[in-house]
Amino acid sequence: MDALATYQAVKERFGAKVLEINEKALDPFMVVDPSAIVEICRFLRDHPETAMNCLTNEIGVDYKDRIEVVYELYSYPKRYGVTLKVKLPRDNPVVETVETVWKSANWMEREIFDLIGVTFQGHSDLRRILMPEDWPGHPQRKDFVEPMEYHGISTVRDSPIIRMEADRK
Amino acid sequence: MQQLADSLIAQGMFGANPPRDLIYALFIFVFSLIVFLGIAFPFAGIVSWVERRVWARMQSRCGPNRVGPNGFLQWLADGLKHICKEDLIPADSDPALFKFAPYLVILAFTLPWAVMPFSSQLILADLNVGILYMTSVTALTVVGVLMAGWASNDKWSLIGGIRSAAQIVSYEIPAGLSIFPAVLMAGTLSMQGIIKAQGWAPWTWFAFSNPFTFIAANVLYISALAEGNRTPFDLPEAESELVAGFATEYSGMRYLFFFAAEWGNLFIIGAIITTLFLGGWQFPLISNNAVVMNVLQLITFNIKVLFLVFVSMWVRGTLPRVRIDQLMSLCWKYLVPISFVDLVGTAAWIAIWPSGNSVAPWIMLALFLAIVVTFLRRVLHYFRRSKMELYLSPTI
Amino acid sequence: MSIRTEEMTLNMGPQHPSTHGVLRFVIKADGEVMREAIPDVGYLHRSIEKIAEKVGYHGFMPYTDRVDYVSAMFTNQGWAMACERLGGIVVPRRGEYCRVIAAEFNRIASHLLSVGTMGMDIGAMTPFTHAIREREMINDLIEELCGARLTFNYMRIGGVGWDLPPGWREKALAYLDHFDPIWEEYNALISYNKIYVERLANVGVISTQDAIDYNLVGPNLRGSGFKWDIRKDIPYSVYPEFDFDVPVGTGEFGTLGDAMDRYMVRIREMRESSKILRQALNRIPDGPVLAKVPRNFKPKAGECQVRVESSRGDMGWYAVSDGSAYPWRVHVRTGSFAAMGMINKLSRGLMIADLVTLIASLDVIAPEIDR
Numbered sequence: 001m002d003a004l005a006t007y008q009a010v011k012e013r014f015g016a017k018v019l020e021i022n023e024k025a026l027d028p029f030m031v032v033d034p035s036a037i038v039e040i041c042r043f044l045r046d047h048p049e050t051a052m053n054c055l056t057n058e059i060g061v062d063y064k065d066r067i068e069v070v071y072e073l074y075s076y077p078k079r080y081g082v083t084l085k086v087k088l089p090r091d092n093p094v095v096e097t098v099e100t101v102w103k104s105a106n107w108m109e110r111e112i113f114d115l116i117g118v119t120f121q122g123h124s125d126l127r128r129i130l131m132p133e134d135w136p137g138h139p140q141r142k143d144f145v146e147p148m149e150y151h152g153i154s155t156v157r158d159s160p161i162i163r164m165e166a167d168r169k
Numbered sequence: 170m171q172q173l174a175d176s177l178i179a180q181g182m183f184g185a186n187p188p189r190d191l192i193y194a195l196f197i198f199v200f201s202l203i204v205f206l207g208i209a210f211p212f213a214g215i216v217s218w219v220e221r222r223v224w225a226r227m228q229s230r231c232g233p234n235r236v237g238p239n240g241f242l243q244w245l246a247d248g249l250k251h252i253c254k255e256d257l258i259p260a261d262s263d264p265a266l267f268k269f270a271p272y273l274v275i276l277a278f279t280l281p282w283a284v285m286p287f288s289s290q291l292i293l294a295d296l297n298v299g300i301l302y303m304t305s306v307t308a309l310t311v312v313g314v315l316m317a318g319w320a321s322n323d324k325w326s327l328i329g330g331i332r333s334a335a336q337i338v339s340y341e342i343p344a345g346l347s348i349f350p351a352v353l354m355a356g357t358l359s360m361q362g363i364i365k366a367q368g369w370a371p372w373t374w375f376a377f378s379n380p381f382t383f384i385a386a387n388v389l390y391i392s393a394l395a396e397g398n399r400t401p402f403d404l405p406e407a408e409s410e411l412v413a414g415f416a417t418e419y420s421g422m423r424y425l426f427f428f429a430a431e432w433g434n435l436f437i438i439g440a441i442i443t444t445l446f447l448g449g450w451q452f453p454l455i456s457n458n459a460v461v462m463n464v465l466q467l468i469t470f471n472i473k474v475l476f477l478v479f480v481s482m483w484v485r486g487t488l489p490r491v492r493i494d495q496l497m498s499l500c501w502k503y504l505v506p507i508s509f510v511d512l513v514g515t516a517a518w519i520a521i522w523p524s525g526n527s528v529a530p531w532i533m534l535a536l537f538l539a540i541v542v543t544f545l546r547r548v549l550h551y552f553r554r555s556k557m558e559l560y561l562s563p564t565i
Numbered sequence: 566m567s568i569r570t571e572e573m574t575l576n577m578g579p580q581h582p583s584t585h586g587v588l589r590f591v592i593k594a595d596g597e598v599m600r601e602a603i604p605d606v607g608y609l610h611r612s613i614e615k616i617a618e619k620v621g622y623h624g625f626m627p628y629t630d631r632v633d634y635v636s637a638m639f640t641n642q643g644w645a646m647a648c649e650r651l652g653g654i655v656v657p658r659r660g661e662y663c664r665v666i667a668a669e670f671n672r673i674a675s676h677l678l679s680v681g682t683m684g685m686d687i688g689a690m691t692p693f694t695h696a697i698r699e700r701e702m703i704n705d706l707i708e709e710l711c712g713a714r715l716t717f718n719y720m721r722i723g724g725v726g727w728d729l730p731p732g733w734r735e736k737a738l739a740y741l742d743h744f745d746p747i748w749e750e751y752n753a754l755i756s757y758n759k760i761y762v763e764r765l766a767n768v769g770v771i772s773t774q775d776a777i778d779y780n781l782v783g784p785n786l787r788g789s790g791f792k793w794d795i796r797k798d799i800p801y802s803v804y805p806e807f808d809f810d811v812p813v814g815t816g817e818f819g820t821l822g823d824a825m826d827r828y829m830v831r832i833r834e835m836r837e838s839s840k841i842l843r844q845a846l847n848r849i850p851d852g853p854v855l856a857k858v859p860r861n862f863k864p865k866a867g868e869c870q871v872r873v874e875s876s877r878g879d880m881g882w883y884a885v886s887d888g889s890a891y892p893w894r895v896h897v898r899t900g901s902f903a904a905m906g907m908i909n910k911l912s913r914g915l916m917i918a919d920l921v922t923l924i925a926s927l928d929v930i931a932p933e934i935d936r
Contacts, residue, residue: 026650026869054777057870057881057898072870072881076777076793083870104780107906108898115614130607130935139612140894228694324575328597328917400688401760410918412581489760490688492918493597551750 001049003028003082009049010040019087029070029083034095037071037086041101044073044082051077055098058108060116062141067093069118088118097123115140176459201293204282213278213433214244220432220482227486247425254421259322262418266320271419271426273313278430280306281437286360288450288466290459299360300348303441304341307396310430311337314405314415317427321418329414332493333405337396339500344392346508347385350515351375351445354382364449369469372530376446377537379529381514386446388508390477393438395496398431400485404493439477440470447473572600575917579608583686583921587931590908594917602912602920604905610935617895622648622722622862625892630716632897633933635678638664638671639875641720643897646801647871647882648722651864660724660854661803666737666845667710667719669838673744674703675876676831676838679928683828684755686925687764692755699747702740709733722862724855734846741839741846748836756832765828766819769911769923773822779910780903783878784834785927788814788827795874807844809837824926831928863890877901877928901933 001009004023007030011018017036022029032040044052057072067088074081086095097120099105109120110129117138120126128135137144146155158166178187218233218241225232233240258264284299286292296302311334318330352358354375355366367374376386395402406414413419416427443449450466491499518526575592578584589605613632617625629644630637642664649656656664681696704714709730711719719726755761771781776789786793794811796804812833814826866888873880878900885894904927912920 026867054780056780056872056879057883057896059883059894059896059898061885061894061896063893070883072883076791079798102780103775103778104903104906107902111902130610132607139615224690228691229698230694324573332597403688404918410583410921486691487754488689489684489755489758489764490918491760492764492916494916495760495763551753 001078002080006044006050006082009047010043013043014040027083029085031085031087034086034088037084038096038098038101040084041071041073041098045101049078050082051075052082053077053102055102055104055108056081058098058105058112060112060118060140062090062116064090064142066090067116067118069093069095069112071098093118094121095119096121099123114138117141197293200291201283204285204293205279209279209282209433209436210429211244212436213429214248215241216432216435216478217247217428218244219478220485223479223482224486227483251425252422256423257418257420259418261322263320263322266316267418268423270313270317270320271423273316274310274430275426277307277309277313278433278437280309281440284360285437285440286364286444286449287470288463289361290463291467292361295359295361297362298358300352300358300363300441300445303360303437304345304348307434307437308337308341310396310434314427317419318405318415321415323418325411325413326415326417329405329411329417332411333398333415335493336398336402336404336496339497340392340395340402340504343388343500343504343508344396346505346512347389347392348441348445349512350382350385353512353515353519354378360444360449364444364451367448367451369448369451369453371448372534373451374446374448377530377533378525379515379518380533381511381518382446383533383537384507385511385515386442388504388511389445390438390442392500392504393441394481394484395500397434397438397481399435399481401488401491402496403490404496435478435481436474438481439474442477443470443473449473570595577602577920583924587935588924588929590920592912592917592920597916597918599912599915599917599920601909604908606905606931606934608935609931611932613936614895614897617892619891621891622864623860625895626721627716627718630718631932632936633875633877633880633899633901633930634715635930636671636675636876637715637717638668638719639873639880640897641717642668642802643871643873643875643880643882644884644895645720645722646873647869647884647895648862648864650869650871651867651884651886652722652858652862653864654723654856654858656724656856657853658803658850659728659852660856662845662849663725663729663854664720665802665804665807666729666842666849667707667717667725669842669845670703670707670737671717672838672876673835673842674700674707676835677703679876679925680751680828680831683765683922683925684761686921687761689755689758689761692751695751695754699744702743706733706737706740709736721855721858723858724853726855728854729849734849737842737846741842744839745836748832748839752832756829762818762825764918764922765825765926766823768824768915768919769926770820771822771907771911775907775910776822779907781878781907782880782900782903783874783876784827784830785878785900785904787811788830788926789822790814790816790826795872795879799872801871801873803845804841806848807841809840812837824922827926827928861890863888875900877930877933897936899933899936901927901929901931904929905934 684692
């Protein structure tokens with residue numbers, strides 16, 4: 001089985017839950033309904049023909065009008081991978097966690113929560129991972145504006161050239 | 170000491186009818202000053218430099234080579250630096266204990282020098298319980314280290330202190346038991362007495378007199394390394410685990426005291442083993458002049474001790490550190506039973522051959538030489554295989 | 566009689582010799598035995614993925630070095646391959662060979678650092694300096710190649726920056742002749758040392774199932790006995806042309822998947838890299854090293870995934886292009902990030918000293934976790 005055949009199989013099984021299958025992209029992907037993501041992931045993992053036993057990558061992308069979460073799955077026994085996507089509204093992105101399917105989702109989802117701001121329902125330990133706990137906003141969002149200071153520490157500095165010239169005067 | 174003073178008095182150096190007690194006291198005072206200020210502390214410093222150089226050569230580095238010829242004065246520079254540094258005392262620590270702990274450690278390092286048998290006459294006090302005194306005062310270190318760990322009010326220091334206590338107290342047992350085979354052979358606890366029971370030649374040393382003492386010498390060296398917090402047993406100050414262990418919160422001179430004691434203790438470790446098993450200062454009688462003989466004996470003793478110091482540096486440059494449970498199992502499962510067997514075995518040996526077996530020393534010595542030769546052959550094997558010219562060529 | 570004991574909370578790092586300012590663990594310990602170690606990362610977070618959105622495709626190349634500064638060639642290669650995939654660029658064969666040579670040298674250097682620090686974390690300083698000595702020579706070689714010793718910036722989109730300098734091939738081969746016996750010397754010095762084996766065997770055992778579930782990659786996955794190497798199994802570049810083995814953990818000193826297995830996989834991988842290097846250096850074809858890529862590189866809108874076998878394992882690059890000169894989104898999935906996510910689980914019941922061993926055996930590099 002390859003990626004496209006898998007998408008067809010999933011579409012047959014889940015019907016309307018599969019919103020779109022993109023076959024022309026460099027890495028063909030399938031957009032699924034956010035409510036069905038855990039179900040589909042579990043199906044892909046447990047089905048003997050797919051056996052997607054590894055979640056290699058989980059990425060959040062901010063597209064200004066929507067937020068996508070990309071799941072890259074890989075099957076070590078069958079030696080091929082598939083890509084799933086969910087599209088979420090930008091103002092309140094919520095999707096169920098796949099941590100219950102693959103343990104590796106734990107930290108990747110924490111990272112997406114931290115940098116993109118997607119809330120994963122049912123996640124066991126949804127805390128910020130890279131940024132400080134009290135950091136305002138989510139840095140990987142396109143409209144993120146870096147605060148001028150953090151706890152009284154300035155986050156901007158003059159260009160060293162300007163500073164050097166100022167010192168000279 | 171008394172003999173030396175007596176012989177000088179007999180030569181008429183102090184007049185016809187000198188106050189003997191005062192002269193003895195003066196001798197002991199002057200000699201202890203020389204020993205403590207002139208030997209013990211500089212030795213600790215110089216050993217720190219030697220260790221860094223030896224270690225550096227083993228690791229393809231240069232080591233300190235800037236201060237003085239070949240960096241020889243590095244230890245003085247380091248000492249000065251540490252004296253000039255601020256003596257930080259953490260706010261939440263117990264200041265009295267925190268300040269006192271390093272002195273206790275340095276005390277445990279200076280006291281053994283009182284019974285250090287440098288030569289047949291150069292010894293501050295030839296106590297009749299010399300070796301017992303030596304083991305008991307060196308064990309004082311554990312109090313200082315535990316005190317330092319507790320008073321620092323730092324969890325890493327605490328773990329370091331507790332580890333040290335567990336380690337030193339445990340290893341006292343095999344160390345103590347391994348001392349007794351030599352004591353049994355000599356029939357005395359006095360340092361000089363033990364040395365005098367041995368001769369200058371290797372086959373008259375206690376280490377080679379029978380298989381049990383041979384093993385006892387090795388067990389004693391391993392236990393002594395553990396008591397001196399040396400690699401592979403340097404868990405109390407394990408850098409990669411406990412930052413600096415019990416010394417984490419220390420700075421300046423107090424920090425230096427801990428390490429001066431550690432380096433100085435190398436000499437004491439070497440001296441104990443040399444005295445008990447390697448014939449101490451024994452040198453063939455080639456002159457009747459007391460001064461000449463004493464100098465030769467002093468040199469012999471120091472060469473033996475410094476070789477053992479070098480071996481411990483070598484071990485430090487080679488071996489990784491053991492884990493605390495492995496440390497304990499090594500002590501209680503292996504070294505303690507072995508040292509008991511050694512003790513009983515030596516006793517049995519003495520019962521069977523009261524005046525010593527004439528063949529056993531030669532077999533033991535041959536065995537030892539065979540080990541050395543095998544080792545050197547392995548070293549040569551790897552030495553030939555490595556391509557030295559590639560290290561010497563700067564382009565690659 | 567019962568003694569009242571209480572759990573001790575230890576703060577390991579960021580100022581700790583073995584986390585050196587970039588990691589932090591909160592350890593809950595019962596004496597020497599840990600109940601758990603909670604990793605706290607982010608001390609080296611520089612938002613490299615965000616920087617990519619501001620500096621463009623060519624301009625991002627030097628920043629990729631900083632993703633994993635110990636094996637920067639692979640991050641270079643990952644980004645270059647992602648851009649080539651987006652833009653449909655074909656790299657000249659000599660360029661691919663140059664990439665493989667540089668990358669495999671970098672793999673040896675990175676593994677040397679890893680096994681060296683392994684010794685240091687266990688308390689043996691000598692293996693570290695011996696490893697660094699060999700690594701310095703590789704750094705010298707790479708410096709001749711691209712002018713940098715750590716953050717190489719050697720690869721370009723469409724090939725590599727510079728061809729091999731004259732005489733470099735011979736020097737590289739001479740180094741390999743030197744390295745193979747040194748490798749054995751290294752094994753004799755530390756790998757089979759009794760204390761070393763005792764410290765590493767049966768520590769931090771990861772079952773194959775767990776390794777896959779937690780998405781461990783590279784030597785960590787292979788140490789658990791799963792034979793998987795991107796170079797063999799999802800081939801890229803010119804790797805299919807070379808003959809090499811993929812060493813896996815065998816549990817020869819303890820349990821399958823313990824720290825010693827991961828260590829031995831790294832040790833043996835250096836030998837395999839040396840094999841690849843010999844073949845590559847002997848067979849390198851003539852020709853250009855850099856394809857023609859427009860300075861104002863604007864790939865079609867789209868997205869792609871690329872997987873590179875870095876020295877810390879499968880490094881997944883995900884790049885989204887919107888058709889402009891700046892990437893819309895770049896994401897790097899790294900081996901250390903996954904390995905770090907597993908430490909909490911692995912640390913339970915280990916001793917404090919073993920935590921250091923465990924981190925070293927997983928070969929965690931902080932910039933790779935935080936990016």
